[in-house]
Amino acid sequence: MRLLKIAIALCLLISAPYASFAQQGGSDPLPSWANGQAKSEIIKFVDQVTDKGSPKFVRPKERIAVFDNDGTLWCEQPVVQIMFAFEEVKRQAAKHPEWKNAQPFKAVLEGDMVYFEKDYMSGAKSLLQITAVTHSGMTTEEFTGAVKRFFASSRHPKFKVTYTKLVYQPMLELLAYLRAKGFKTYIVSGGGIHFMRTIAEETYGVDPENVIGSHGKTAFEKRGESWELVKKPEIAFVNDKRGKPVAIDLHIGRKPIFAAGNVRSGGDIAMLTYCQTNKLPTLQILVNHDDPNREFQYSETNNASLNAARKNGWAVVSIKKDWKRVFPFGKQD
Amino acid sequence: MRLLKIAIALCLLISAPYASFAQQGGSDPLPSWANGQAKSEIIKFVDQVTDKGSPKFVRPKERIAVFDNDGTLWCEQPVVQIMFAFEEVKRQAAKHPEWKNAQPFKAVLEGDMVYFEKDYMSGAKSLLQITAVTHSGMTTEEFTGAVKRFFASSRHPKFKVTYTKLVYQPMLELLAYLRAKGFKTYIVSGGGIHFMRTIAEETYGVDPENVIGSHGKTAFEKRGESWELVKKPEIAFVNDKRGKPVAIDLHIGRKPIFAAGNVRSGGDIAMLTYCQTNKLPTLQILVNHDDPNREFQYSETNNASLNAARKNGWAVVSIKKDWKRVFPFGKQD
Numbered sequence: 001m002r003l004l005k006i007a008i009a010l011c012l013l014i015s016a017p018y019a020s021f022a023q024q025g026g027s028d029p030l031p032s033w034a035n036g037q038a039k040s041e042i043i044k045f046v047d048q049v050t051d052k053g054s055p056k057f058v059r060p061k062e063r064i065a066v067f068d069n070d071g072t073l074w075c076e077q078p079v080v081q082i083m084f085a086f087e088e089v090k091r092q093a094a095k096h097p098e099w100k101n102a103q104p105f106k107a108v109l110e111g112d113m114v115y116f117e118k119d120y121m122s123g124a125k126s127l128l129q130i131t132a133v134t135h136s137g138m139t140t141e142e143f144t145g146a147v148k149r150f151f152a153s154s155r156h157p158k159f160k161v162t163y164t165k166l167v168y169q170p171m172l173e174l175l176a177y178l179r180a181k182g183f184k185t186y187i188v189s190g191g192g193i194h195f196m197r198t199i200a201e202e203t204y205g206v207d208p209e210n211v212i213g214s215h216g217k218t219a220f221e222k223r224g225e226s227w228e229l230v231k232k233p234e235i236a237f238v239n240d241k242r243g244k245p246v247a248i249d250l251h252i253g254r255k256p257i258f259a260a261g262n263v264r265s266g267g268d269i270a271m272l273t274y275c276q277t278n279k280l281p282t283l284q285i286l287v288n289h290d291d292p293n294r295e296f297q298y299s300e301t302n303n304a305s306l307n308a309a310r311k312n313g314w315a316v317v318s319i320k321k322d323w324k325r326v327f328p329f330g331k332q333d
Numbered sequence: 334m335r336l337l338k339i340a341i342a343l344c345l346l347i348s349a350p351y352a353s354f355a356q357q358g359g360s361d362p363l364p365s366w367a368n369g370q371a372k373s374e375i376i377k378f379v380d381q382v383t384d385k386g387s388p389k390f391v392r393p394k395e396r397i398a399v400f401d402n403d404g405t406l407w408c409e410q411p412v413v414q415i416m417f418a419f420e421e422v423k424r425q426a427a428k429h430p431e432w433k434n435a436q437p438f439k440a441v442l443e444g445d446m447v448y449f450e451k452d453y454m455s456g457a458k459s460l461l462q463i464t465a466v467t468h469s470g471m472t473t474e475e476f477t478g479a480v481k482r483f484f485a486s487s488r489h490p491k492f493k494v495t496y497t498k499l500v501y502q503p504m505l506e507l508l509a510y511l512r513a514k515g516f517k518t519y520i521v522s523g524g525g526i527h528f529m530r531t532i533a534e535e536t537y538g539v540d541p542e543n544v545i546g547s548h549g550k551t552a553f554e555k556r557g558e559s560w561e562l563v564k565k566p567e568i569a570f571v572n573d574k575r576g577k578p579v580a581i582d583l584h585i586g587r588k589p590i591f592a593a594g595n596v597r598s599g600g601d602i603a604m605l606t607y608c609q610t611n612k613l614p615t616l617q618i619l620v621n622h623d624d625p626n627r628e629f630q631y632s633e634t635n636n637a638s639l640n641a642a643r644k645n646g647w648a649v650v651s652i653k654k655d656w657k658r659v660f661p662f663g664k665q666d
Contacts, residue, residue: 061540140582197586207586208587209542220575220578220603227610229578229579242553245562246551249562250526251542252542253530253544254542277559277560
C-alpha cells in the first residue's frame with residue numbers, strides 16, 4: 001500500500017509539469033504576456049478579425065502583420081548589425097594595414113566606441129562608411145556566409161549569449177499565434193535585408209520573401225565563369241520612418257491590419273500610421289523599453305512615438321509590466 | 334422499353350461532355366498544350382521536383398516560379414500599359430490645352446503612332462515622358478482606380494476584346510498546375526508594379542505580394558487630413574534585363590527553380606540565366622512568337638534570346654506548334 005502511494009506520488013510529480021504546460025499552451029496563446037490591457041487588446045483583435053460571424057471579420061489574404069525588428073523582435077542594445085560590421089572590420093584589418101591610422105576604422109580597431117557617440121551626424125556618417133565597406137564588394141552568397149559566421153560565434157557584451165538568443169519570447173509567441181490564425185507575418189526593418197534574412201527563417205519562422213529591409217545596390221555580373229549578384233557600396237533604399245510605408249506597398253501591395261514597432265527613434269511612427277489608414281479593422285502596438293533590470297531602459301528625447309501612440313490609440317507594451325519573461329533563455333519571473 | 338432506350342441515350346449525351354472534360358482535366362494538367370518537347374519537359378520537371386523519392390526533389394518552400402508578363406503571360410502587341418498611358422493622355426487633355434501643340438502629347442492626341450516609331454531612342458524618351466505624366470501626381474489608390482476604368486472599358490485594336498481577355502490560356506493552365514504542385518508563382522515584369530497588381534489576382538490568381546515590376550518613386554505624405562502614398566514622376570527601379578535578378582533577390586530572397594520569358598527584346602535572358610545558377614534542379618522556358626494568324630509574329634534582330642536558349646538548353650515554346658489554343662476566348666484549333 002505504501003509502495004502504491006509512492007508510485008502515485010511519483011506519477012503526479014512527473015506528470016505535473018506536462019499538465020501545466022499543456023494547460024498553458026492550450027488555453028493561453030501568449031503565456032509570456034502578463035494579463036493586462038496590451039494582451040487583451042491583441043487577443044480581442046485577433047478573435048474579431050478571424051470570427052466569420054463578426055462584423056470585423058477579415059479574409060485571410062488581407063491578414064497582413066508587419067513587425068519592426070531591432071527593439072521590437074529582438075534586443076537592439078547594441079544594434080546587432082553594427083556589431084557585425086565592427087567585427088568584419090577587425091576580421092578584414094590584416095588586408096588593410098592603412099586602417100590602423102584612418103578613422104573611423106582606427107576607432108573600431110581600438111575599441112573606441114566613444115568616437116561614434118561624440119556627435120550624432122558624424123557618428124552616423126562613420127557608421128555608414130563602415131557599413132559600405134563591410135557590406136559590399138562580395139556576392140550575396142559570400143555576404144550570407146560572413147553573417148552566418150558572426151551569428152555562430154559572436155556574443156552579446158552584457159548577456160554573453162549569441163545574438164539570436166536575444167529575441168523576445170513574447171514576440172515569438174505573438175508571431176506564432178498570428179500565423180496560427182491565418183496571418184502572414186512580415187519583418188519590416190531599418191536593418192539590412194540580406195543581413196536579417198540569414199537568421200529570420202530559423203529564428204522567427206519568417207521566410208526570406210517576408211523580410212523587408214534597407215539595402216544597397218546589387219548588380220548581376222559575371223565573375224569568372226559564373227553569374228553572381230554582387231553587393232555594391234551605394235545605398236539603394238533606407239527602410240526607416242516614411243520609407244517603411246513605401247517598402248510595404250512595394251513588397252506586399254496590401255495595407256497591413258497589424259503593425260508592431262518600438263520606442264527609440266520614431267522609426268516606426270509612419271508604419272503604424274500607414275497601418276491605421278487601412279479601411280479594415282487594425283491594431284498597432286508599440287514596445288516601450290522600460291525594464292533596466294531584465295533588458296534596457298531608454299526613451300526618445302522628444303517622446304514622439306509615445307505621443308503618437310496616445311493620440312492615435314495604439315497599444316503601448318511595457319516590457320516591465322506586460323512581459324512575464326523577456327528572453328527565451330534564463331529563469332522566468 | 335423504347336422510352337428506356339431514349340432515357341439511356343439522353344443520359345449518355347448529357348454525361349459525355351462532362352466525362353470528356355473530367356478525363357482531360359484529370360489526366361492532362363495542360364490541355365491547351367500540344368504534345369511535344371516543351372510540354373513533356375515541363376511535366377517531367379514538375380514530376381521530378383515534387384516526387385519525394387526522386388533525387389531531384391525540391392521542398393515546397395524552394396519551389397519558386399517566376400514569369401515575365403508582357404509577351405509571356407499575355408499579348409504584348411501593343412504593350413497594354415502604353416495603351417493605358419495614351420488613353421490617360423486623351424482623358425486628361427481637357428485640363429491640358431497646351432498638349433495640342435506640344436510633342437509627344439500632340440502625337441497621342443492625333444493618333445500619330447508613327448511619331449513613336451521613327452527613332453528607337455527618341456521614341457523611348459517620349460514614352461517615358463508620357464508614362465511620367467500619366468503615372469504620377471496621384472495617390473496609389475487613385476492610380477488603381479484609373480487602371481481599373483481602363484481595363485473595364487478599353488479594347489484591343491485587333492481582337493476587339495478587353496485586354497485581360499488576351500492572356501494566354503496555356504500559361505493560365507501552367508500557373509494553376511504549378512500552384513497545385515506546391516509552387517509559389519510570381520510575376521517579374523518590366524511593366525509597372527501598381528499597374529499589373531490591379532488585374533493580377535483576378536486574371537492570373539497571383540496575389541499582389543507576388544507581383545514584381547518597374548516603379549517610380551512613391552512618398553508617404555499628408556494630403557488634407559489623411560496620410561497617403563503619392564506616386565512621383567522620378568523612376569526608382571526598371572525591372573528589365575539585369576534588373577530582374579536584382580528584384581527577384583530583393584523581393585523573394587530565393588533563386589527560382591522555374592523561369593518563363595519570351596523573345597522580343599532580350600529582356601528575360603538575365604532572369605532565365607539567374608534561375609539556372611540555382612544549385613537545385615531548374616527549368617527555363619522561352620515563348621517564341623511565331624504565329625501570325627492566331628497571335629503575332631515577331632523576333633529579335635540579333636536573335637539574342639533564342640541563341641541563349643540554344644546555348645543554355647532552355648525549352649523554346651512555339652506558339653504555333655506548342656499551343657493548341659492561344660486565348661481563352663474564341664474557338665479552339
